[in-house]
Amino acid sequence: MSLCLGTSESSKKAEKRKFMLKNGKFLLQKLIASCNGDYNPIQNFTAQELKAATNNYDPEKVITKDLLYKLYKGFLQDRPISVMKFGGNLNSEEYCCFNCIAFASQMSHKNILKFVGCCLETELPILVFEFVACGTLADRIHDPNGSQLEPFLMKHRLKVAMEIANAVAYLHVGFSRPIVFRDIKPSTILFQEQNVAKFFDFCVAISIPEGKTHVNDNNKVIGTYGFIAPEYISTANCNEKSDVYSFGAFLLELLTGKRISYSSCFENGEEYFLQELVMKSIESNSFKEIVDPIIVGEEGLWPEKEKQLLSYTQLAIKCLSKSGQDRPTMVQVAKQLRQLHKSI
CATH class of the missing domain: 3.30.200.20 (Phosphorylase Kinase; domain 1)
Known part of the structure; x- marks a missing residue:
C-alpha cells in the first residue's frame, strides 16, 4: 500500500x-x-x-x-x-x-x-x-431587482462611464504600442465596492504593432454581438476606434438598462436594435421612454437633467458612427464624460 x-x-x-x-x-x-x-x-x-x-x-x-x-x-x-x-x-x-x-x-x-x-x-x-465584492455592471443595470445595493442613479452611472473611459484611454495612449481591448461591455466591469468600478478580463486584448495603424488577428473577428465595429466585421482590422464603437454601445446600455441587442416591434412590424430605438425616441420627442426608469425617478426629467442626458446620448451615438474616422478618441470621450459628471 x-x-x-x-x-x-x-x-x-x-x-x-x-x-x-x-x-x-x-x-x-x-x-x-x-x-x-x-x-x-x-x-x-x-x-x-x-x-x-x-x-x-x-x-x-x-x-x-x-x-x-x-x-x-x-x-x-x-x-x-x-x-x-x-x-x-x-x-x-x-x-x-x-x-x-x-x-x-x-x-x-x-x-x-x-x-x-x-x-x-x-x-x-x-x-x-x-478582491471584488459586488458583481458586475451587467448585474447592476440588467437585473436591478436582484441587487441588494442602493438604486443605480445617473450620477453613479456617469461616474462609472467616466472612470472606465479613463481606463480605456490609458490602454490606448499609456503604452508604447496601443492596446485594443476588443470586448468592452458591462460584464467586463466589476465593482470592488458599491460604486467603485474595475475594468477586467484581458482575454482577447491585442497590441497594435509598432508603426502600424491597426492589427489583424489572422482574419478573426473577436468580440460580442452588438459591440463590434462595422469596419472590424468587414475587414478583420481593428484599432483604437474599434474600442470607441464598443464603448458607445456600452454607454447606451448604461443609459437604458437594456441590452444592446434589444429589439422591439413597431406598428409596421419592423424591428429596431437599441441604437436605432434611442435615435428614434429622440426624433419623436419620446426620449423619456427609452431612459432607464431608475434614472428618470419619481421627479421625472426636468429640463436641465434632460439636457444632460441628451448630451450623454449624443456622445454615445457619435462613438457609434459607422466610420471610425468620425468617432472621437477615447481621450476626448473621457474628457466629455468628466465635464458631464461635474455638471451633475
Missing part, C-alpha cells in the same frame, strides 16, 4: 512539474512579446493554496462567469482575493488565459482590476486578482 501511495505522489509531482515548465515557457514568451522589456513581478501560488482559498471552487463563491472562465471569491493569507479559473478546454482557452496574464500584469490604473499573480502547476494557469 505504501508503495502505491508513493508512486501516486511521485506521479502528481511529475505532472505539476510538467505543467509548470510548459506554462512557464509559454508565459515567458507572451510576456516578452507584449511587455516591451518592462519588468512585471508576478507572485506564484500553489494549486492547493487556491483550492483552499475558494473552498474547492465552491459554486456559491462565483462572482461572475464567462464561456471560458469563472471568477471566484477567495481568502488567502489573511486577505480576500479573486480567483480566475479557466475550464480546461485547451483549444479555446489556452490563448485567452496566457493573454490575460500578459496584459493584466502590465496594468497600473485605479479602475483596472489589479493582477496579483498566478498558479502555473495546473494544466491551465489559475489567475489571482485583488
Whole structure:
C-alpha cells in the first residue's frame, strides 16, 4: 500500500512539474512579446493554496462567469482575493488565459482590476486578482431587482462611464504600442465596492504593432454581438476606434438598462436594435421612454437633467458612427464624460 501511495505522489509531482515548465515557457514568451522589456513581478501560488482559498471552487463563491472562465471569491493569507479559473478546454482557452496574464500584469490604473499573480502547476494557469465584492455592471443595470445595493442613479452611472473611459484611454495612449481591448461591455466591469468600478478580463486584448495603424488577428473577428465595429466585421482590422464603437454601445446600455441587442416591434412590424430605438425616441420627442426608469425617478426629467442626458446620448451615438474616422478618441470621450459628471 505504501508503495502505491508513493508512486501516486511521485506521479502528481511529475505532472505539476510538467505543467509548470510548459506554462512557464509559454508565459515567458507572451510576456516578452507584449511587455516591451518592462519588468512585471508576478507572485506564484500553489494549486492547493487556491483550492483552499475558494473552498474547492465552491459554486456559491462565483462572482461572475464567462464561456471560458469563472471568477471566484477567495481568502488567502489573511486577505480576500479573486480567483480566475479557466475550464480546461485547451483549444479555446489556452490563448485567452496566457493573454490575460500578459496584459493584466502590465496594468497600473485605479479602475483596472489589479493582477496579483498566478498558479502555473495546473494544466491551465489559475489567475489571482485583488478582491471584488459586488458583481458586475451587467448585474447592476440588467437585473436591478436582484441587487441588494442602493438604486443605480445617473450620477453613479456617469461616474462609472467616466472612470472606465479613463481606463480605456490609458490602454490606448499609456503604452508604447496601443492596446485594443476588443470586448468592452458591462460584464467586463466589476465593482470592488458599491460604486467603485474595475475594468477586467484581458482575454482577447491585442497590441497594435509598432508603426502600424491597426492589427489583424489572422482574419478573426473577436468580440460580442452588438459591440463590434462595422469596419472590424468587414475587414478583420481593428484599432483604437474599434474600442470607441464598443464603448458607445456600452454607454447606451448604461443609459437604458437594456441590452444592446434589444429589439422591439413597431406598428409596421419592423424591428429596431437599441441604437436605432434611442435615435428614434429622440426624433419623436419620446426620449423619456427609452431612459432607464431608475434614472428618470419619481421627479421625472426636468429640463436641465434632460439636457444632460441628451448630451450623454449624443456622445454615445457619435462613438457609434459607422466610420471610425468620425468617432472621437477615447481621450476626448473621457474628457466629455468628466465635464458631464461635474455638471451633475
